[in-house]
Amino acid sequence: MSDYTPKPEHKFTFGLWTVGNIGRDPFGHPVREPLSPADIVYLLAEVGAYGVNFHDNDLIPIDATPAEAETIKRAFRKALDDTGLKVPMATTNLFSDPIFKDGAFTSNDPKVRAYALQKVMRGIDLGVEFGAKVYVFWGGREGSETDAARDPATALKRMRDAINFLCEYVIDQGYDIKFALEAKPNEPRGDIYLATTGHMLAFIETLDHPEMVGVNPEVAHEHMAGLNFLHAVAQAWEAGKLFHIDLNDQYAARYDQDYRFGSRDLKAAFFLVKFLEDVGYEGSRHFDAHAYRTEDYEGVKEFARGCMRTYLILKEKAQRWNADPEIQALLAEINADDGSMMPFLGKYSRETANALKAYAFDRAALGKRGLKYERLDQLTMEILLGVR
Numbered sequence: 001m002s003d004y005t006p007k008p009e010h011k012f013t014f015g016l017w018t019v020g021n022i023g024r025d026p027f028g029h030p031v032r033e034p035l036s037p038a039d040i041v042y043l044l045a046e047v048g049a050y051g052v053n054f055h056d057n058d059l060i061p062i063d064a065t066p067a068e069a070e071t072i073k074r075a076f077r078k079a080l081d082d083t084g085l086k087v088p089m090a091t092t093n094l095f096s097d098p099i100f101k102d103g104a105f106t107s108n109d110p111k112v113r114a115y116a117l118q119k120v121m122r123g124i125d126l127g128v129e130f131g132a133k134v135y136v137f138w139g140g141r142e143g144s145e146t147d148a149a150r151d152p153a154t155a156l157k158r159m160r161d162a163i164n165f166l167c168e169y170v171i172d173q174g175y176d177i178k179f180a181l182e183a184k185p186n187e188p189r190g191d192i193y194l195a196t197t198g199h200m201l202a203f204i205e206t207l208d209h210p211e212m213v214g215v216n217p218e219v220a221h222e223h224m225a226g227l228n229f230l231h232a233v234a235q236a237w238e239a240g241k242l243f244h245i246d247l248n249d250q251y252a253a254r255y256d257q258d259y260r261f262g263s264r265d266l267k268a269a270f271f272l273v274k275f276l277e278d279v280g281y282e283g284s285r286h287f288d289a290h291a292y293r294t295e296d297y298e299g300v301k302e303f304a305r306g307c308m309r310t311y312l313i314l315k316e317k318a319q320r321w322n323a324d325p326e327i328q329a330l331l332a333e334i335n336a337d338d339g340s341m342m343p344f345l346g347k348y349s350r351e352t353a354n355a356l357k358a359y360a361f362d363r364a365a366l367g368k369r370g371l372k373y374e375r376l377d378q379l380t381m382e383i384l385l386g387v388r
């Protein structure tokens with residue numbers, strides 16, 4: 001039996017807004033008293049997290065005076081020093097204040113767009129002050145209920161202008177910070193622009209500084225759209241763009257649930273953890289989730305411990321899967337290669353193409369072969385169910 005105690009090298013992080021979530025929803029009032037940012041840091045240290053991330057206004061309320069901001073920052077800094085917690089990521093709240101009701105970077109009002117840029121520059125300064133190396137952009141309000149309001153191509157141009165401007169700001173300041181764009185298909189807008197991680201990856205290639213910008217895929221956001229999250233993560237990884245990740249869980253085709261990691265689709269969570277560990281992803285494992293509304297702060301701690309413990313259990317299961325002789329034998333069989341196709345599957349040449357066009361395949365035999373994925377999947381299930 002392994003030790004499932006979270007350690008700094010696991011890079012487990014939580015946002016101030018996650019364990020600090022007070023349980024407000026569209027139908028009900030808060031069920032937990034708010035905690036100060038410093039108290040959240042102490043709570044996270046108690047459960048064994050490595051780091052804490054924040055939106056500008058999770059730390060400093062939007063209407064705080066400079067003196068109030070200093071006091072909050074001092075208490076937060078002290079909590080970080082007392083606990084050793086790091087701030088690997090920061091972001092901007094561009095969605096709560098009424099000014100952003102029709103978006104921030106994509107708003108039709110140039111004053112709102114300019115204000116959003118100002119808010120992000122100040123947010124980046126704040127993040128850098130606390131050591132953040134990744135800056136997330138989740139455009140929750142960058143969307144529409146009716147496309148009568150805005151041409152979506154215009155929205156994309158505005159989004160591009162904003163990210164380009166902010167990349168230049170980072171370069172000009174000499175900051176060591178990268179951007180990570182987070183997609184979501186809907187909620188709080190009827191539809192949100194750049195709805196999936198795949199959309200974001202395509203958009204990044206149109207920027208002036210694509211090398212500074214990657215993605216922050218979130219489990220729940222791809223699951224909401226009924227998509228396979230691991231496929232999105234793998235595409236981001238393969239493109240060198242997996243700068244950050246938001247772990248949680250979610251039933252498909254429902255409201256944004258942000259459940260405890262692994263609590264809904266354990267098999268998907270398993271293959272995700274296995275992928276991150278197998279490829280050697282070195283970024284934060286950030287849990288962007290919150291406790292059920294039924295919980296008090298003891299329950300919130302259980303929620304946070306559960307996210308990390310499930311990750312570590314699945315990591316151990318992945319090691320078991322990789323070391324399982326029957327699984328490995330099946331994989332070897334599935335991937336068997338007698339080398340005979342080598343001349344055809346490499347680089348194009350006219351000779352290769354002509355030889356391949358003339359080659360006689362035994363199509364019927366190839367189509368008849370059973371692939372044994374049922375057995376492979378059942379072995380996976382048995383590892384997950386603890387009998388193997």
Ligand code: GLT
Binds near residue numbers: 182218
């Ligand atoms: C909000 C959203 C998350 C984003 C956060 C960063 S805020 O909680 O639901 O998915 O990652 O802005």
Ligand code: MN
Binds near residue numbers: 138182218246288
């Ligand atoms: Mn998120």
Ligand code: MN
Binds near residue numbers: 218220221256258
């Ligand atoms: Mn979410």
